[in-house]
Each structure stands twice: as C-alpha cells, then as structure tokens.
Amino acid sequence: MSDPTAGPMTTTELDFAVAAYTEDEVWQVTPLVLRGEPDLSALVSALRRYPGEAGVIGMVSVDEDFFILLRVIGGRARLLLSDVTAATEWPLAKQVLDELDIPLADDDDEQVPAGDLAIIADLGMSAMDLGALIDDVDLYPEEMLEEIAEALGFGNQFHEAVEAIG
Numbered sequence: 001m002s003d004p005t006a007g008p009m010t011t012t013e014l015d016f017a018v019a020a021y022t023e024d025e026v027w028q029v030t031p032l033v034l035r036g037e038p039d040l041s042a043l044v045s046a047l048r049r050y051p052g053e054a055g056v057i058g059m060v061s062v063d064e065d066f067f068i069l070l071r072v073i074g075g076r077a078r079l080l081l082s083d084v085t086a087a088t089e090w091p092l093a094k095q096v097l098d099e100l101d102i103p104l105a106d107d108d109d110e111q112v113p114a115g116d117l118a119i120i121a122d123l124g125m126s127a128m129d130l131g132a133l134i135d136d137v138d139l140y141p142e143e144m145l146e147e148i149a150e151a152l153g154f155g156n157q158f159h160e161a162v163e164a165i166g
Helices: 040-048 084-088 091-100 127-134 141-152 155-165
Strands: 014-023 026-031 056-062 066-073 076-081
Touching: 014 040, 014 141, 014 155, 026 155, 040 056, 040 066, 040 091, 056 091, 056 141, 066 091, 066 141, 076 084, 076 091, 084 091, 127 141, 141 155
Parallel strands: none
Antiparallel strands: 014 026, 014 056, 056 066, 066 076
C-alpha cells in the first residue's frame, strides 16, 4: 500500500546515475541523462544506448539512501537493489522489486539487498564481496558504488563522472 502523502520521486533526489562500459578493453564512465522522473524502464533504455564488450553497468544512487546496480547484456537486464526496505518509500526501488518478483518488505524487515549479488562477479567483484560491502552500515551508497568502481578498475573515471554531475 503506497503512502498517499508521499510525492513522486524527483530527479533532485537522484544523487547520480552513471553508465560504465568497456570500449577496446578500456573502461568508459559517463553520466546518464534522464528526462523526467527516473524509472526502471527509462534506466534500462538509457543503458542500452551504450556499447560494451561485457555489457553496460548502470550505477544509480538515490537520496543517499540506497543504490541500484544494473547490468544490461544484450536484451537482458540484471538488477541489484542495495536495500529492500527502500521500496516502501521510493517508486524506483519498488519497480526493481516488482521486476525481480520480490514482495514489498515489511517495515520491520532488515535492510538487505535484493537481486543478483553475482551481477559483476565475472568483472572482478564476487557475490560474497559485494554482499559484505552492502552490509557495511557505515557507508553511504555513493561510497559503496565508488568501492565497486575501484574493484572493477574504473574508480578514477567513476569519480570524475560523479564530480561532473555534482
């Protein structure tokens, strides 16, 4: 049941959204340009515009609250939501849960990830390492995404892309 007093998510609450992909075996990271209210289908469509030998990775941070990691390879999108409880407040997070066919979390549920923890295992970060990173309650979503970017080898490009947005 959605909260009728909660307004729709606005782009101002989106900390950043970037796409990362390899071209000639070199990582490229670029800000994603999203028009209107961000939603899952718009994110996947935006990511499909980029090339990438290993697919394209989307990294989205929302209101310093949670992040979404997407990976589009061919016609398939793999998804990871850092915190299932975010779906009770954020339409974008709820869309991810709906796509994953995971029920909405109860208010007393723990903040656990939902989706594909092995989403980037073939690129250099195992499901176990990604899960441990997400479990670190002292880190903001941006810091978690920055650690992921470092582990995959595009930390500098990630930092530059996020700085260009802010």
